[in-house]
Amino acid sequence: MGGSLLEQLPLFLSYSNVSFLARAFGVTMALSIVGAVVGYTVGALLAFIRNRHVVDVLPARFLSVGFSETFRRVPFLVKLMVVFFAFEVVGMRVSMFTVTATTVALAAAAFSAEIMRAGLEALPESQWDAAESMNMGGVMSLRLWALPQSWKVILPPALSFTVGLVKSTSIASQISVFELTYAAKVLNERGFSPVLSFGSLLVLYFMICYPLNLYARRLERQLERPRGWKPGAPLLAESGAA
Amino acid sequence: MHHLEIDRLTASYDGKEQVLVDVSIQVAKGEIVCLIGPSGSGKSSLLRSLMGLLVPTSGEVMLDGEKVDYANRKSVKALRERLAIVFQQYNLFQNMDALRNVTVAPVKIRRRNAREVEEEATALLRKVGLGDKLHAYPDELSGGQQQRVAIARALALKPDILLLDEVTSALDPELVSEVLDTIRILAADGMTMLMVSHEMALVREISTKVVMMDQGRVIEEGSADRIFDNPRTRRCQAFVGKILSH
Numbered sequence: 456m457g458g459s460l461l462e463q464l465p466l467f468l469s470y471s472n473v474s475f476l477a478r479a480f481g482v483t484m485a486l487s488i489v490g491a492v493v494g495y496t497v498g499a500l501l502a503f504i505r506n507r508h509v510v511d512v513l514p515a516r517f518l519s520v521g522f523s524e525t526f527r528r529v530p531f532l533v534k535l536m537v538v539f540f541a542f543e544v545v546g547m548r549v550s551m552f553t554v555t556a557t558t559v560a561l562a563a564a565a566f567s568a569e570i571m572r573a574g575l576e577a578l579p580e581s582q583w584d585a586a587e588s589m590n591m592g593g594v595m596s597l598r599l600w601a602l603p604q605s606w607k608v609i610l611p612p613a614l615s616f617t618v619g620l621v622k623s624t625s626i627a628s629q630i631s632v633f634e635l636t637y638a639a640k641v642l643n644e645r646g647f648s649p650v651l652s653f654g655s656l657l658v659l660y661f662m663i664c665y666p667l668n669l670y671a672r673r674l675e676r677q678l679e680r681p682r683g684w685k686p687g688a689p690l691l692a693e694s695g696a697a
Numbered sequence: 698m699h700h701l702e703i704d705r706l707t708a709s710y711d712g713k714e715q716v717l718v719d720v721s722i723q724v725a726k727g728e729i730v731c732l733i734g735p736s737g738s739g740k741s742s743l744l745r746s747l748m749g750l751l752v753p754t755s756g757e758v759m760l761d762g763e764k765v766d767y768a769n770r771k772s773v774k775a776l777r778e779r780l781a782i783v784f785q786q787y788n789l790f791q792n793m794d795a796l797r798n799v800t801v802a803p804v805k806i807r808r809r810n811a812r813e814v815e816e817e818a819t820a821l822l823r824k825v826g827l828g829d830k831l832h833a834y835p836d837e838l839s840g841g842q843q844q845r846v847a848i849a850r851a852l853a854l855k856p857d858i859l860l861l862d863e864v865t866s867a868l869d870p871e872l873v874s875e876v877l878d879t880i881r882i883l884a885a886d887g888m889t890m891l892m893v894s895h896e897m898a899l900v901r902e903i904s905t906k907v908v909m910m911d912q913g914r915v916i917e918e919g920s921a922d923r924i925f926d927n928p929r930t931r932r933c934q935a936f937v938g939k940i941l942s943h
Contacts (some may be wrong), residue, residue: 585788588748589802589854590777599801600790 460648467651472642479638480659481495482552486634487621487663489556494563494620495613501564503570507582509593519568526565530622534558539630555627555634559620566616574609607678614671618664625660635659699723699759700889701858706756708746716742718913719756722891723857724906729890731900731921734910735936740893741785743910744860747891748782749773760857778807781856785863787843791837795822795846796831799853807854815935821849835885841872845879852883859883861892897940903924909933 466472503509505519526534535558541556542549578601586596628637634654643652699918701724703809708717717739724730731923732740745751747758749767758765760779799818803809822831825845835843844864851859861880865873877899883890894900900907900921908923909917909932917924917933924943928934 579786579788581784581786581788582790584745584750584792585784586751588777588782590774590806591802595805599805600792602794604790 460650460697463648463651465521466644467647473693475642476635476638476655476659478631479635481622482633483635483659484663485619486552486556486559486624486627486632487617490559490624491563491620493556494560495567497560497564498567499567499571502575503593503597505568505572506575506593508587509597511593523565523568523572524559527569531558531562531626532629534561535626535630551627551630551632554630555624555632558627559624562617562623563620567613570612570616571605571609573612574607578604582607610669610678611675614667614674618667618671621663621667622660700726700728700761701891702759702895703743703747704752704757704759706743706746706758707753708742710751715754716751716913717746717753718896720910720913720915722908722915722918724889724891727887727889728905729884729888729892730906730908731904732891732908732910733892733895733897733924733936733940734916735901737912737922738910739913740910741862744782744862744891744893747860748780750777755839763923778854779857781851781854781858782859782860783844783847783851783864785867787835787847787867789843789846790851791835793933794834795827795831795838795849798835798846799850804849805940813847813942818849818853821852822846824882825849826875839872840868841875844868844876848876848879848883858889858891861890861894863893863895865896895940897925909936911936 457462501519501523503622504512504515505523507516529537535555538558538561539554542554582600583596586600591599624634627634627638628640631637639656641650643649700721703720703722705719706720707715709715720739722730722743722745732743734740742751746753758767758776760776762763765776773803782890790801793801796815796818800814803814803818804811806869819828819831822828825848827842827845827849830838830842830846833842833847838846844867848861848864863874864880868876873896880890880892880899881903892900892904899909904921906918907921908915909924909930911932917928917930924933926936928937
């Protein structure tokens with residue numbers, strides 16, 4: 456397809472192309488949401504297993520550490536291949552969407568387990584002693600005081616990681632999963648200028664990631680606020696107070 | 698029969714250096730036993746060990762004649778229903794206000810009626826002088842106030858024996874007296890206490906027995922007057938001499 460960008464633009468924004476990109480956008484969102492929900496749930500369980508106050512079983516702790524340390528150190532594309540061939544080895548015929556969603560979940564689980572571990576370990580050990588001396592079990596401690604306190608440490612990096620997770624779904628285009636990057640490649644191959652094809656990709660990823668970034672930053676500011684802070688009042692650090 | 702009987706208790710961290718060596722102490726009902734000794738002498742480790750936070754490697758602990766089996770979760774659980782500990786660093790739950798810090802264990806763990814517990818907790822917080830701070834969070838309270846909340850939290854569990862681990866040593870000097878006054882009130886109420894303290898005036902005033910520890914061992918024990926005025930061992934003489942000269 457020839458012509459300048461301006462000449463290509465009306466055809467690029469045709470209903471079929473826009474709905475083509477919208478479907479790809481939906482797949483990217485679905486991969487991110489399914490992967491993050493499953494991954495963060497598994498990650499939380501791994502972090503709880505790793506905390507000796509919650510589950511005092513050494514083999515379980517080793518398993519959690521092993522999983523997290525291994526999958527945090529492997530590139531996303533390698534994880535994708537591992538999952539792809541793992542499904543083949545066990546004889547399960549699954550869609551490429553399932554392969555990618557599983558990989559996203561695997562990555563999210565490994566990283567979120569580490570983020571939550573750090574959050575829980577940031578709590579003073581002495582509070583666990585206090586809870587234990589009152590016969591408060593690990594799960595009840597998590598629910599009543601450990602998680603409510605460690606959110607401050609967990610949420611900002613978890614949201615930043617989620618942004619990275621959304622971006623990493625683009626690697627699924629390597630195994631022909633119909634998501635945003637794959638759709639942009641197809642449009643480019645149909646003859647549209649790379650500026651239009653990949654430019655639209657840039658805009659769409661930005662539409663997903665920027666609000667998440669904004670929310671992460673807002674949350675960080677909120678979590679910094681001292682108790683009883685009212686909107687408009689300066690933060691302790693901003694007011695120059697010690 | 699003693700209320701609490703510690704017999705040749707030995708404990709170590711990670712099976713390495715022994716922090717308690719053959720410690721034997723008896724506590725009768727209503728008694729206030731004060732543990733004194735230099736830092737690292739095993740006083741806090743003894744309290745942690747009694748609560749099962751540091752599992753003893755040998756020796757026995759008897760509560761009203763019943764042996765505590767620290768390897769058995771049920772036995773430790775039963776022990777913790779009768780003993781309560783107040784730590785040096787208060788260890789309040791930072792996400793809960795004073796009232797909830799005090800009510801959380803009786804309501805959530807002991808499954809007691811929430812309204813009844815709240816009334817008792819309010820009375821306890823008033824007793825320790827914090828009637829106007831019921832809904833204040835730990836970071837809004839001074840160290841002395843946090844420590845008094847911690848004492849109220851321990852009392853809300855209605856323990857038979859209260860363990861106090863250097864409850865004033867993390868406080869600024871001007872905040873110490875408010876906590877000491879609270880301990881005096883408990884002593885007057887007849888609460889059985891095993892207390893680690895460097896507040897020698899308080900130890901002399903309220904203790905029924907003083908136990909001097911050093912390097913994980915009991916060096917000497919007796920009444921406060923006897924220990925302070927007429928220590929028998931050289932180590933105790935040196936320690937008491939140093940403390941009283943300050």
